Amino acid sequence: MSSTDTLYLAFLVTGFTVGFGHCIGMCGPIVISLSLNRKGRNLLIPHLLYNAGRIITYAILGGVAGMLGSFTILTSSILSLQKGVLIFAGALVLLMGLAMGGWIPFGRVFGDGDSSSSVFSKSLHRLSAARSPFFHLPLGLLLGLLPCGPVYTALIASARAGMAADSALQGFLFGTGLMLAFGIGTVPSLFLVGRLADFGWIKSRQRIYRITSVLMVVIGIYFIIQGIQY
Amino acid sequence: MYCARRFFIRVLLGLLVGICQGAIWSARAADPSPESLVNCSIQEKPCTKELAGISVTLDILPKPVMAMRDLKFQVTLSGEKKTAIPYIDLGMPGMNMGPNRVELRRIKDNVFEGQGVIVRCASGGRTWKATVSLPEVGKVEFVFDVIY
Numbered sequence: 001m002s003s004t005d006t007l008y009l010a011f012l013v014t015g016f017t018v019g020f021g022h023c024i025g026m027c028g029p030i031v032i033s034l035s036l037n038r039k040g041r042n043l044l045i046p047h048l049l050y051n052a053g054r055i056i057t058y059a060i061l062g063g064v065a066g067m068l069g070s071f072t073i074l075t076s077s078i079l080s081l082q083k084g085v086l087i088f089a090g091a092l093v094l095l096m097g098l099a100m101g102g103w104i105p106f107g108r109v110f111g112d113g114d115s116s117s118s119v120f121s122k123s124l125h126r127l128s129a130a131r132s133p134f135f136h137l138p139l140g141l142l143l144g145l146l147p148c149g150p151v152y153t154a155l156i157a158s159a160r161a162g163m164a165a166d167s168a169l170q171g172f173l174f175g176t177g178l179m180l181a182f183g184i185g186t187v188p189s190l191f192l193v194g195r196l197a198d199f200g201w202i203k204s205r206q207r208i209y210r211i212t213s214v215l216m217v218v219i220g221i222y223f224i225i226q227g228i229q230y
Numbered sequence: 231m232y233c234a235r236r237f238f239i240r241v242l243l244g245l246l247v248g249i250c251q252g253a254i255w256s257a258r259a260a261d262p263s264p265e266s267l268v269n270c271s272i273q274e275k276p277c278t279k280e281l282a283g284i285s286v287t288l289d290i291l292p293k294p295v296m297a298m299r300d301l302k303f304q305v306t307l308s309g310e311k312k313t314a315i316p317y318i319d320l321g322m323p324g325m326n327m328g329p330n331r332v333e334l335r336r337i338k339d340n341v342f343e344g345q346g347v348i349v350r351c352a353s354g355g356r357t358w359k360a361t362v363s364l365p366e367v368g369k370v371e372f373v374f375d376v377i378y
Binding site for chain 2: 010011014017018022025026071075146147148149150152154156226229230
C-alpha cells in the first residue's frame with residue numbers, strides 16, 4: 001500500500017470517527033430537520049442525495065486546496081460564503097422547527113393562498129421544495145460549505161498533499177481523493193441519525209414532533225448567532 | 231386507558247430528562263471545561279514544561295496567535311538528553327478534530343521549527359491543545375487560547 005493510499009484510508013477512518021462525534025453535533029440538527037420534514041415518506045434517496053452533495057463539495061474544496069497547495073488561501077477566499085451558509089442553515093432549521101411545531105402557518109407561508117410576491121415569500125416558497133427528494137442534492141452541495149473543524153483539518157492534509165505533488169493536476173487529484181475518502185467516512189453517522197429521526201416506530205409522534213420542533217428552533221437560533229459572530 | 235398511557239408517557243419523558251441531566255452533571259464533574267485546562271499563555275510568551283529531565287519550550291508566531299492563519303511553531307529543548315526530531319499534534323481538549331500534525335525540522339542544535347494552522351471551530355470554542363511528542367521520551371501538552 002502506497003503512502004497516498006494510507007493517507008486515504010486514514011482520512012476515511014477519520015471521517016468515520018469524527019462523524020460519530022463532531023458531525024452529529026454540527027450537521028445532526030440539519031439531517032434531523034430533513035427527516036422530520038418528510039414525515040413518514042421515503043428517506044433513503046433524500047439522505048443519499050444530501051450526503052452525495054456534501055461529499056461533492058468536500059471533493060471540490062479538497063481539489064482546490066491540493067491544486068493551490070495552500071489551506072489559508074482557500075479558506076480566506078470562501079470565509080464570507082461560509083458565514084452566509086451557516087446563517088442559512090440556522091434559518092432553515094429554525095423555519096422547519098417553527099413550521100413543524102405549527103407556530104407558523106406552513107401552508108399559507110409557503111404559498112397555499114398567499115399571493116404575496118415579496119422576495120421573502122418567494123424564498124420560503126422555494127424552501128417548500130424540500131418535500132421533493134431532489135432538493136436534497138443542491139442542499140447538500142451548499143451545506144458542504146458549512147464551517148467545520150474536522151473538514152478544515154482534512155483540507156490542511158489536502159493542501160499538504162498538494163504541496164508534495166509533482167504538478168497542480170496531481171495536487172488536485174490528491175486533494176479530491178483525500179476529501180472524498182473523508183466525506184464517505186462521515187456518511188454512516190449522519191445516515192444513521194437521519195434514519196433514527198424518522199420516529200415512524202413511535203405511536204404518539206405528535207408529542208415527539210413538538211419536542212423536537214422546540215429543539216430545532218433553539219438550534220436554529222444558535223446557528224444564526226454563531227454565523228453572525230463567525 | 232388513555233389516562234394510563236398519558237401517565238406512562240409523562241413518566242417516560244421525566245425519566246429521560248432525569249437521565250440526560252444526570253449524564254450532563256456527571257460529565258461536567260468528570261470532564262472539566264476546556265478553559266480550565268489552559269496551562270500556557272501563548273499569546274504573551276513562549277511556554278515551558280519539563281519532560282523526563284528535558285525542558286520543552288513551545289512558541290507560536292506571529293502573535294497574536296490566530297486561528298486559520300499560517301503559523302510558525304518553534305520547539306526548543308534544553309538538557310543533556312538528546313532526542314530524535316519532535317513533532318506537534320494540534321487538537322481541541324475533549325473534541326476529536328481529526329489529525330493535524332505539524333512536522334518540525336531542526337534549525338539549530340536544539341531548536342526545531344515547522345508550519346501549521348490551528349483551525350476554527352464553528353461552536354466558538356477557542357481553547358486548543360498542542361501535544362509535543364519527543365520520540366522515545368514521551369509527550370507534553372500545552373493548552374492555550376487562540377484568537378478567532
